[in-house]
Amino acid sequence: MSGIAVSEWTTTEHALSYLSRADAIPHRTEGERVLLDHVSGTVRRILDLGTGDGRLLALLRIDRPESTGVGIDISDPMLARARERFVDDKRVELLHHDLAMPLPDVGTFDAIVSCFAIHHLEDERKRWLYGEVFARLEPGGVFANLEHVASPTERLHRRFYDALGFEPDWEEDASNRLVDVESQLGWLREVGFEDVDCYWKWLELALLLGLKPRP
Numbered sequence: 001m002s003g004i005a006v007s008e009w010t011t012t013e014h015a016l017s018y019l020s021r022a023d024a025i026p027h028r029t030e031g032e033r034v035l036l037d038h039v040s041g042t043v044r045r046i047l048d049l050g051t052g053d054g055r056l057l058a059l060l061r062i063d064r065p066e067s068t069g070v071g072i073d074i075s076d077p078m079l080a081r082a083r084e085r086f087v088d089d090k091r092v093e094l095l096h097h098d099l100a101m102p103l104p105d106v107g108t109f110d111a112i113v114s115c116f117a118i119h120h121l122e123d124e125r126k127r128w129l130y131g132e133v134f135a136r137l138e139p140g141g142v143f144a145n146l147e148h149v150a151s152p153t154e155r156l157h158r159r160f161y162d163a164l165g166f167e168p169d170w171e172e173d174a175s176n177r178l179v180d181v182e183s184q185l186g187w188l189r190e191v192g193f194e195d196v197d198c199y200w201k202w203l204e205l206a207l208l209l210g211l212k213p214r215p
C-alpha cells in the first residue's frame, strides 16, 4: 500500500468525513444483515480487519455478548472512536496495525470479518491476506468480507457514485484498489475456503464469504 493511501486514513479529516457518511451509505444495512445471518451465534472469538470505529464488531456482539472481539486498524482517529465505543467493554481489544503487513500474532478465531477496508490494500497483499485469514480461522470458521468491489463497467461505476450522492465530477478515493467479485471469489477458493460465494450485492457493495473446511 502506498504512503499516500495509508496517510489518507490516518488523518482525522478523512476518518471523520467517512464516519459522517457511514450511516447514509445506501443498502449498507442490508449487507450487514446478511453478514450477521452468516456468523454463528456461538462464536467465541471474532477478528475485524479495518475495524474503523468498531461498528461491525459492535453489531456482531449485540447477539453474541459472550464473544470476544479484536479490531485492527491503521488509523488513530478511527481507533480513538472505537475506544470510546468500547470503553466499558473489556471483551474488545483494539490494535493499531497496518494490514499491508502480515497479521499480528493474535491467535485464532471462529469468525474473521471486515467491512469496506481490504479494498485499500494492493491486490497482491489482498491475496496474501486471504491466506493469512484462512490460517487464523478455526476449522468451520467463517470469513465474511463486506466489501467495496469494482464495477464491471464505467457506467455502473458512475451509477454507484451517483447513488451515493457524489457530484458528477467526484474524485475516486486515492486509497481505493477495487477488484471485481469474480476474481476475489477465485482467490478465496485458491487458499482453501469452501462454500465461497457472493452472498449479497448492490452495485459496488458485496458480501464475499467463505468457510474454512472441517477436517
Ligand SMILES: C[S@@+](CC[C@H](N)C(=O)[O-])C[C@H]1O[C@@H](n2cnc3c(N)ncnc32)[C@H](O)[C@@H]1O
Residues within 6 Å of the ligand: 001, 006, 009, 010, 018, 022, 049, 050, 051, 052, 053, 054, 055, 056, 072, 073, 074, 075, 078, 097, 098, 099, 100, 114, 115, 116, 117, 118, 120, 121
Ligand atoms: C471505509 S472505512 C471502514 C471502517 C469500518 N470497517 C466500517 O465498516 O465502518 C476503512 C477502514 O480501513 C482502515 N484501513 C485502511 N487501510 C488500512 C491498512 N493498511 N491497515 C489497517 N487499516 C486500514 C481505515 O483506517 C478505515 O478505518
